Amino acid sequence: MSEKSFQFTIEPWSVIRENKEYPTPIFNLLHRKMKLEAKDEKNEGDFYVLKAPDWVNVIPITKNQEVVLVEQYRYGIEQPTLEIPGGMVDPGEQPLESIKRELIEETGYSSANWSSLGKVSSNPAIMTNYTHLYLAEDCEMITSEKPRGDEHERINVHRLAVDKFLDFVADGTIHHSIMVAAVARFLLKNEQEARSEK
Structure with missing residues (x-):
């Protein structure tokens, strides 16, 4: 595979808090409180993700x-x-x-x-x-x-x-x-x- 040549420019979000909402044998449902601190914008939100093994x-x-x-x-x-x-x-x-x-x-x-x-x-x-x-x-x-x-x-x-x-x-x-x-x-x-x- 070729080396990465695309330069990502979007600002990342960071996790403020993470809770395991619901466990299963295959994945865990996580609730993440996240924030964005960009030059021209500050934002917080609640996100739900599935944590699974590879x-x-x-x-x-x-x-x-x-x-x-x-x-x-x-x-x-x-x-x-x-x-x-x-x-x-x-x-x-x-x-x-x-x-x-x-x-x-x-x-x-x-x-x-x-x-x-x-x-x-x-x-x-x-x-x-x-x-x-x-x-x-x-x-x-x-x-x-x-x-x-x-x-x-x-x-x-x-x-x-x-x-x-x-x-x-x-x-x-x-x-x-x-x-x-x-x-x-x-x-x-x-x-x-x-x-x-x-």
């Missing part, structure tokens, strides 16, 4: 150039989705450790060939965390046991040719925004590599 996902590609995908039911939209594998960074883990574990747990596949696709803000308007994106190449199935997710997680594993996978992103079949962000980084990586070979 997340990880991976585009896993087999030696046959197939992407390994997971189909699961998503309770927010009350529909099944087709996604790349991913999950939360557990306490004490580094993001790469977490995604290697998640890939095996969700799909039975593993890889020795990993590269980072960077990280993205999960939703900077209301969330504190980042999602770390990875590419795993030459993936191989190392266990044929049924994928074991969390207590209420049921997973079906699918393999699609890379072109078909990209078609499903383009037509909206694959629509999870953080997954689409990983695809954008994947395509940018491929484009940069192609340019450097010229």
Whole structure:
């Protein structure tokens, strides 16, 4: 990825007070009293944010150039989705450790060939965390046991040719925004590599 070249000019807000309003196993709802002290403006406000652990996902590609995908039911939209594998960074883990574990747990596949696709803000308007994106190449199935997710997680594993996978992103079949962000980084990586070979 290129070095940061954009110069941010907007003044930051600072936290006056922060309270945990509501805890859940996945995130905590925080109430922040914040203030802005700009040259020409003073302002205070109440803001609500979700404090969550960092997340990880991976585009896993087999030696046959197939992407390994997971189909699961998503309770927010009350529909099944087709996604790349991913999950939360557990306490004490580094993001790469977490995604290697998640890939095996969700799909039975593993890889020795990993590269980072960077990280993205999960939703900077209301969330504190980042999602770390990875590419795993030459993936191989190392266990044929049924994928074991969390207590209420049921997973079906699918393999699609890379072109078909990209078609499903383009037509909206694959629509999870953080997954689409990983695809954008994947395509940018491929484009940069192609340019450097010229």
